[in-house]
Every structure is written in structure tokens, then in C-alpha cells.
Amino acid sequence: MSITREKLVDAYTTMVKIRTFEEHAAQLFAEGKIPGFVHLYVGEEAVAAGVCATLRDSDYITSTHRGHGHLISKGGDVKRMMAELFGKRTGYCKGKGGSMHIADMTLGIMGANGIVGGGPPLAAGAGFACKYLGRDDVAVCFFGDGAANQGTTHEAMNLASCWKLPVVFVNENNRYGISCSVDRATCVTDIADKAAAFDMPAVSVDGNDLMAVYEAASEAVERARRGAGPTLIECKTYRQRGHFEGDPAGYRSPEEVAEWKAKDPIPRLEKKLLEMGVLAEDRIREIRAGVLAEVEEAVRFAEESPLPDPSEVTEDVYA
């Protein structure tokens, strides 16, 4: 399935928005305005934007500790996201979750997740609910190369395959689980090969190529919607920054980082869109300015919002 021009522009805008959000988060974290820690999605934007371009609001996603890109791509509000990073009461989780636990159940965002491999069983459950209720919605499970070796991931893929659940497993192979390179973490070259154990269709794509991600996701989502079961898509990409902000990332060579930065998904798509005549330079400037204004407004909103009151600590434990 080839992507429409309108969707290309939307996906490009989403990718720029993710990058802009993350760059602001990095700066604000460095300034000490964001407590805790943040894991940024810089360099992986084509994965979330490409996959979520195939989804609708009623579809579900489960995310990871590196979740900002997924949330923005699924329609998350950057104001409430930024406020949550700041621990403010106006944040998505009223300051109770932070970067690693942002969710928006009204958009099917079942939460970022602090546990590597925590999301796949939940995605199977959301997919099961869709099937049970006779809805043609799907659940997309984003997980990293680290989570690809967790038992929960394999159990969830097996169950989804046995039960023909409408789930799309999207592996973001960014090559590192903190310092452990994927070459030291698994013996297969392509994580997609792991799907063979579940007789699940699988494909490995260039995760820095928006169109490749979109095409693979379209096919997988369509398969899930018509009841033909789950798919594994491996998106080969790269985490341009450290595992978390402040990680000096001494475990990888400057040459390797430079090589991947040259494959940055955003300039790549931009070049393609210019060549295709989908976007002109002035329109790109407009998009970038619009996104910058939106993120700056989100930062202002977060900075000006009130902190939670200490009395709220025990609220929302039970329904």
C-alpha cells in the first residue's frame, strides 16, 4: 500500500514534532527543570510516525520507557505530555506517572511502560478485547531489541498467534539495551526471525525509512483487522542519544554514531518529499515553525502549571 501525499505530510510533521519535543526535553532536563530521568526517541521517529499513520483513534498501542514518539504519533497532546514531564498537576497523569507512564486511554494509548517487556501481554489483552467485542480495531505493541529477549514478549507473541489476535508487534531495534549491543544479546541477525517460532508473518525493514515502515505496518494492520492474526515488524533504527539523558554512551564508537546520524530519518524524508514535489522549501519552513510554536507553547504551559498538592499522594489508587 503506498502512502497518500496528505499522510506523508502528516507523518513528516509528526516526526518533526517528536524531534522538536525531544530536543526541548533534553534542554529542559539539562537545566534541571525536569525531575527523574527521560529516555529520548531522537533518531527513531520514522518508526512511530510510520506505524501510527496506519492507525485510528480507537486502535490501541502499548509503549515503552522511550515512549514520547509513540504518544505524539498516536495523537497525544504535547502540552499535557510536557506538563507530565515537569511533574505538574495539569500533566496527563496529574504528575503521578512522569515520562515513563504517560497514557491517554481516550486515544487507545495504554501507557508508556517502565518495565522492559511489560507491554506485550497488555497488547495481547487489548487485541483480545477487540476480537471479543467484535470490533475491527487492532493493538500495536512497540517494543525494543532489549524486550525482544524477554519471556513476556515471546509468551505474548505465542498467545497472539495461537488465538489469531489483531496485534501488530513492532520491534524497534535501536541496537542497544542500555550498553548491551544487540549483537551480544541475541544470536540472530534479524529479530524478525524470532517470529518463526510462532508461525507468525514477519518482516525486517529499514526503520529510518518512513515509507518502508508505513508499507509494512499497513499490510500488518490490514491483516489484523480482517482477523488473520498478528505480525512482527522489525524496524532497524538507531538511538542517537544515550539510553537516558546524562548517559555518556561510551559503549559505542563515534564512527558508529556518525554513520547512523548520516541516516537520520528526518532529513531523509525531507529530501524525498522535496524530490517528489510533495513539499516545497517554504512549506517545510512553515511546518517547522508551526511545530516549534506548539512545543514552545507546551513548555510555557508546563512551566506555568501548578505542582500537585501533597495531599493528592493517595488519590487515584483505587477506582
Next chain:
Amino acid sequence: MATMTFADALNDAHRIEMRRDPNVFVVGEDVGIYGGIFGVTKGLLEEFGEMRVRDTPITESAFVGCAVGAAAAGLRPVAELMFVDFIGVCLDQIYNQGAKMRYMFGGKARIPLVLRASCGAGIGAAAQHSQCLEAWFMHVPGLKVVMPSTPADAKGLLISAIRDDNPVVFLEHKLLYATEGEVPEGECTVPLGKADVKRKGEDVTVVATAAMVPKALAAAETLAAEGIGVEVVDPRTLLPLDEETILASVKKTHRLVVVHEAVKFAGPGGEIAAMVAEKAFDYLDAPILRVAAPFSPVPFSPPLEQAFIPSEERIAQAVREVVGA
């Protein structure tokens, strides 16, 4: 009222809720064709079909997590963990995911899930199929923990648990499955978080859970013949704990013995004793005693297993000790 076993009362609760609410489904290992390893889900597959009674592979993380995800997406799963001892292979899905989603998401998720599990020693199932782990779950904000002792409570509490919008861990002592009792017919609920005074008495309060309740009642009968009046309080729900009923009893009797089958150290009895010490210290006429399992894994050989499980005689002896008899 009808006389039925604890297992049949639980089965009845499933049927009532599944007939009432099409979003209630059962998931777990051997819950369908087999009818549950202890027979609790027998006949459900025939009545409700494969979509609603889901046999799973041996994959606790996947099916418990699947239940959490399905609950978040609007269903009301009842997941059966064959033995609570298996919680170790799937704990993350219940304590880090299911229990915390609502709070982490700022109150914007609802996880109406019941995780049923058998627990307890007494059938020679040894260290990995016999534990009482209720204290583990009591330590997790966001969970509710239920532990019934009679068929009627089992039915009423399970119906309430299924209707509750929070994740509920529902612990069934395996020695109770075959016990019989009078059970109200049709829809009947027992509220979560409400203790029950199983026997009235004036001299000593015995707080007991699950299979320790019948033992405490038998001990009370023996002690009555010795002139000691024992009040037996069954919390039924350990989280939230009905502090009011326990405190009211202690304020009347001035003496407390807590009985459970979980190991004594850091067990549920420690929490109950601490709560009473904090809130009713001045009413106490004797130190609080706990009767519980020793700090060992559950042993296999019958004499060892019997030495592990708190006995009626140990309960009676503790009561005599607090009254100075």
C-alpha cells in the same frame, strides 16, 4: 439457601456473573475442557462457549497480562492462576502493570480484573504448590485481596470482586474446596472490605483467615468447655482490611490472637497486630500473640507438613496463654 461445596459456590458465582454481564470472561490453564484443576469452572465452557471460557497454553505472564490488557480495554476478566505459587512467573503483570495503571495514569484507567488462585498446604503438594502468599499482595497499593473461609462467603465475595472496578486477588484455600455450607441462591453479594464475626465471645478475639477459620471455631468450642469465650473474626478481605470490626472486638475482649497459615515473619498477622497496637493499645490486657507457620518452605512428608500447618491445639494454647489460663 442450598447446601453446596465451596468449589460449587464459586462455580455458581461465575455463572451468575457471566449470565448477567456479557463482558465477563474466564481465562487460564485448564479452565475450559478440564473445568479447572479444582473443578471451579466446570461446565462453564459448555454454557458460555470458547470465546468466554479461554483455555490457555502454560503461559502465566501472557494470560495474566492479557487479562490486565483486556480489563483496561473494557472487559471484566476472571483469570485463574492454578496455584498462587505460580505468581512468581507472572508477578510483573499484576503488581507493576494491573495494580499501578490507574495511579500511574492519574486515575484515568479502570482495571476490573479478578485473579483467582488456589493456596495453602495440606495435600502433600510440597513447597511450590502449597504456599499462602497473601502478605505479598497486601503490600501492593492498587490491589484488593480476598480470602474467604465459607461457601457462602466465597460466592458472595466472588460476585463482588467481579463487579469491582479494581484488580482483586482472590485466594482460595484448597482444603476448603470440598467443604459444604449453606449458600444463598441467586445473586448475593458480600461486600469487599467487611469482616464477619463467625462466633461471638467475651474473653479473647481470634482473627483467623481461610482454612484457619474452621480450626479457630473448633478451638473455640473446646475452650468454651473450659470457660473461655472466644470471638472469632474472619476479615474475609485482607486489603482493604476491616479495621473497625477487629478493633470493636478487641475493645470488648481486651485480648488478641491472630491466626494464619502464611509464615509468621512479615505475615499478614504482623500488620493486624501492629494496627491493633497502634489504635487500641490501651484496651489490651495481654500481649498480642500470632499463631502461624514456621519460617520454612512448605515441606512434603505428612508429619512435616502437619508440623508446619497451625493446628487447632496451637490455637487453643495461644488463647489459654493470653487469658493466663
